[in-house]
Amino acid sequence: MGFPTIRPRRLRRTKELRALVRETLLRPSHLVYPLFFHAGLTEKRPIATMPGIFQLPLSAARAEAKAMRERGILGCILFGLPKEKDPGGTTGLDPDGPVPVAIREMKDACPELVVMADVCVDEYTDHGHCGVLRRGRDGAMDVDNDATIRVLAEMGVLFAKAGADVVAPSDMMDGRVGKIREALDSAGYEDTTILSYAVKYASAFYGPFRDAADCAPKFGDRAGYQMDPGNAREALREARLDEEEGADMLMVKPALSYLDVIRAVREASTLPLGAYNVSGEYAMLHAAAQAGMLDLDRAMLEVLLSIRRAGADFILTYHAHRAAELTSG
Numbered sequence: 001m002g003f004p005t006i007r008p009r010r011l012r013r014t015k016e017l018r019a020l021v022r023e024t025l026l027r028p029s030h031l032v033y034p035l036f037f038h039a040g041l042t043e044k045r046p047i048a049t050m051p052g053i054f055q056l057p058l059s060a061a062r063a064e065a066k067a068m069r070e071r072g073i074l075g076c077i078l079f080g081l082p083k084e085k086d087p088g089g090t091t092g093l094d095p096d097g098p099v100p101v102a103i104r105e106m107k108d109a110c111p112e113l114v115v116m117a118d119v120c121v122d123e124y125t126d127h128g129h130c131g132v133l134r135r136g137r138d139g140a141m142d143v144d145n146d147a148t149i150r151v152l153a154e155m156g157v158l159f160a161k162a163g164a165d166v167v168a169p170s171d172m173m174d175g176r177v178g179k180i181r182e183a184l185d186s187a188g189y190e191d192t193t194i195l196s197y198a199v200k201y202a203s204a205f206y207g208p209f210r211d212a213a214d215c216a217p218k219f220g221d222r223a224g225y226q227m228d229p230g231n232a233r234e235a236l237r238e239a240r241l242d243e244e245e246g247a248d249m250l251m252v253k254p255a256l257s258y259l260d261v262i263r264a265v266r267e268a269s270t271l272p273l274g275a276y277n278v279s280g281e282y283a284m285l286h287a288a289a290q291a292g293m294l295d296l297d298r299a300m301l302e303v304l305l306s307i308r309r310a311g312a313d314f315i316l317t318y319h320a321h322r323a324a325e326l327t328s329g
């Protein structure tokens with residue numbers, strides 16, 4: 001049977017009918033808001049490439065937590081900019097560093113807020129790489145996997161101790177999920193959750209973030225540890241390894257250029273899945289909207305919905321506040 005008996009448009013006739021048969025929803029509870037806390041600031045500082053996003057002083061932490069609660073946003077992820085950087089990223093292990101302090105303040109102001117902390121040394125290393133360096137086989141400097149995961153495990157425990165609900169390693173070192181799990185458990189943080197950036201590509205779309213977090217690598221690139229954009233089977237391998245090492249949730253990053261990968265990981269794993277709608281994806285929409293090329297609100301909601309439709313349970317996004325405002329109620 002077909003036309004004229006069958007008419008799909010019947011279900012699109014009114015907005016109520018359309019709502020009744022809508023397959024994918026976007027709600028404020030699907031959104032996680034990233035925040036950048038800078039230890040050296042007393043006032044918030046705009047990030048030129050990311051309209052509406054700021055480097056924040058620690059004194060803003062409580063108000064940010066409350067603002068999220070008022071919007072119905074349940075979770076945030078924290079990044080830190082220290083006053084000092086060094087080759088080993090050791091300022092990332094300071095219990096009074098920007099992330100531990102922000103965690104304590106936010107959990108104190110808003111205990112029910114799900115506070116996630118990004119675990120990586122690139123914000124704390126003077127060279128900007130996601131790990132400790134050593135001289136590689138060809139004489140060039142390389143990131144030392146096994147030395148790095150020891151630092152990450154310490155950082156994970158530090159953030160758990162400060163009160164983070166979730167620690168989220170974003171470095172792409174091998175074995176870091178297992179190492180962090182073991183360290184958390186032996187320190188008594190069995191119920192701290194690990195969200196693994198399991199599938200993270202070496203992407204041009206992190207450009208604005210590297211301004212925001214002041215962590216662009218001073219030499220070379222991240223292709224020796226982040227994934228090659230051509231690879232999708234490898235994404236399943238990374239996801240499976242992290243699941244076996246004890247990850248509680250997985251993430252794919254970036255989101256928009258990797259919707260197929262989100263779908264593939266969704267089908268291969270039963271773990272909750274997040275996707276990171278990264279800084280370049282955010283900047284791109286704002287730039288196009290500022291140039292009068294598209295409607296920002298509509299384009300934003302369509303992008304976020306596409307990420308949900310691809311299979312993400314939750315989305316880390318700089319659009320969180322506006323998107324929550326548009327989708328609540």
Ligand code: PBG
Binds near residue numbers: 209278280
């Ligand atoms: C690394 C990290 C990066 C992002 C989140 N964690 C940058 C990178 O790998 O270069 C990117 C987030 C974004 O672009 O919004 N700590």
